[in-house]
Amino acid sequence: MRPLSDEEARARFEELYTAHYRKIVAYARRRCYSSDHADDVVSATFLVAWRRLEDLLGADEPLAWLYAVAYRTVLSQRRQVDKTARLAEKATAQFTNVVETVEATIEARERLAAATAATRDLSPADQEILRLAGWEECTHAEIAVALGISRVLVRTRLLRARRRLRAAYEHRLSESAGVRDE
């Protein structure tokens, strides 16, 4: 791609920014320890996008390209903060408490709690591919770009991650059933 003039770059960047800003904010908030960290991830992601605009414009999956940059930024933050185990709890507390927005029975609360706990039982790689598929609702092609892997690997990794999630989820559910029955 030929280099863009300043005016062209600003216009093209604004299109991408407008199209994907909310998605990147959502991505960051779902993974970061605090709103400040989430803001940092969003800022850093779009700054990289601005500086590498030609690469982004040439990408088959621009949103997934942004997710890939955001992912590396989130990982660098986690390394610094070293509080990965508390991410799910903090994210839930920091932003909207989904349980309170729906008509929740005790059983429904247990299932959501089991899902949250089961996710934390998984490896970071499993968690990320599940989030991309389940929360960001990415296609396999987008996940491949976001994680920098082949589509074949996306399929196998996602299958295994879902299998592990199911096992962990059922274990957590049986734990809570055991506690309730005591």
Add this chain to the structure above:
Amino acid sequence: MARHDDAFEAFRASNPVDDSTLPDADSTDARALFSEITSRSRTMPEADKHPRRQLVLVIAVAILALGLVAAAWLIFRDVSDPISVACYQDTSLGSNVVAASPDGPLEASLCEQVWEEGTLVNEAVVPAGQAPPLVGCVTDQGNLAVFPSEDPSICAQLGLAEPTPSSPAEGDTIRQLDNDLVEYFSQHECQTIEQARLDIQQLLDGYGLSEWIIQMSPGGPGRRCASFGLDAPNNIIHLVPIPPPGQ
């Protein structure tokens, strides 16, 4: 209230962010960020002094940094994360490192993007946002360790091997074998150990890895399915009996 019978659906419902709370791109904060970003030069990255935007250090793949990938680790590591390229921040195995898992040949230039994006920064070597000269060395496990240096003797200084035309290729073969084994066991949820042995032997023959051996552990009550462990330094694939899924 809908029941979440499926674990994945329950996971989806555990999404901690309500989309209705997300700001639009035309919100005040979003426009302020847009203005700040587009006021920066695209071609000459400025030194970013703002502490909230400094991209600090990333994954420390300690095992690669130490070059101590023991056979036991290689057997039990999560094979969904094949590590092939380690981009180091400094010319030291103890320095911070970013792990990259490329879907192609292992080359030192794979780390350029990591430097250009600012994920790795070492202003004693090169300004932020630029890629320094890079030298790749080969670890005992056939992975590529990439250092910011112009000194071709850096590999010898660090006790690592210099890449030869065949050494990255060996790493690629093992990585591809690992990928194939993962796919095989993903598609066969409960394969018997004996059938897995026959199939994996065919796989090894296809790769020309005749010197590799397959070690089988006996199954037992409740453990009639096969899983695997890859011991690349010793050219062994271990077949391990596990319970059927769901048990």
